[in-house]
Structure formats: C-alpha cells, structure tokens
Amino acid sequence: KLLKEKEELALAAALESVKQDAVAAINVENFTGAMNALAELRKPVDAFFEKVTVNADDAKLRLNRLRLLSEIRAATQTVADFSKIAG
Numbered sequence: 001k002l003l004k005e006k007e008e009l010a011l012a013a014a015l016e017s018v019k020q021d022a023v024a025a026i027n028v029e030n031f032t033g034a035m036n037a038l039a040e041l042r043k044p045v046d047a048f049f050e051k052v053t054v055n056a057d058d059a060k061l062r063l064n065r066l067r068l069l070s071e072i073r074a075a076t077q078t079v080a081d082f083s084k085i086a087g
Helices: 006-027 031-039 042-051 059-077
Strands: none
Touching (some): 006 031, 006 042, 006 059
C-alpha cells in the first residue's frame, strides 16, 4: 500500500487491530465487545480526515486513500449492516 502520512499509517494499523478484535468478539457473540472495538477507530478516523487530503492530485495516492476508507466500511460490516439504520 502507498501510505505517506502518519495519520494514514495510524488508521491502517488501527483498522487491522480493530478488524481482528471485532471478528473475535463476533465469533463468541460478544456484540458489545465488537462495537467497542469499532469505537477504537474514532480517533484515527478523525485524525485522518483532519490531516489527509483524500482527493489527492496523485491518482495512485487518491485510490489508495479511498481503499483505506472502504476498509472502514468493511470493518463495520463485520458487526452490523449500518445501512439498515433509519435516520
């Protein structure tokens, strides 16, 4: 992966950890634990959006950043389909 900024690196690392923790919690039907694992993404996601330009001029960099964001969606979908929540 093409990760340049420290916030990208931190988010990628947090995603790997959170995905493993969420899946482990789901496997033992610990849904609260899975949600708590996902909540750990809050700070790295906030930092990412504060410091990183997703739509970078460099097409490869932009694509990689969009892929990183899609991994957040994939991580949340291991716990629940949040698109089903109204409001």
